[in-house]
Amino acid sequence: MDTAVTLAFGDGSYTFWLPMARIVEVERLCGDKSIVAMFEEFGAAIGLERDTDVARFMGFGSARIKDVYEVIRCAAIGGGASPIDAKNLVDNYVDGRPYAETVPVAWAILNAAVMGVSLKKKAPEAEPNDMSRSEREPSSSTATTSA
16 A cells, blocks of 8 residues: 555646655644544545546535645645645645635545555566467377468
């Protein structure tokens, strides 16, 4: 399991991660509220698309915009953005944008931090000249080949 997640946000794709230091910062900046409480508040407004598991805003929930702002900002820093770049990112794509666009991003970040995300292993690719045994040699002396 990993706790970092790469998401499309604003003008590109970014890695978001909440290591312990960033979690403490989020909790402090959001009124000493735990990230688990925020995860539950954000989750009340989120539904997952059946085929893709993409988080979508469904309405309801009690997440505050400051919570959304700080989760995304701190996770961008955790993911490798400089503090200035992270602030610019949320200033441009949280402030003034519809709540419905940003809550799913913040929820996905908290979901990774609280629940973890599975790392999918890429299936090994067969070698181009790798043939199965049946393609290399007949299985018995009575097997014939077509010419």
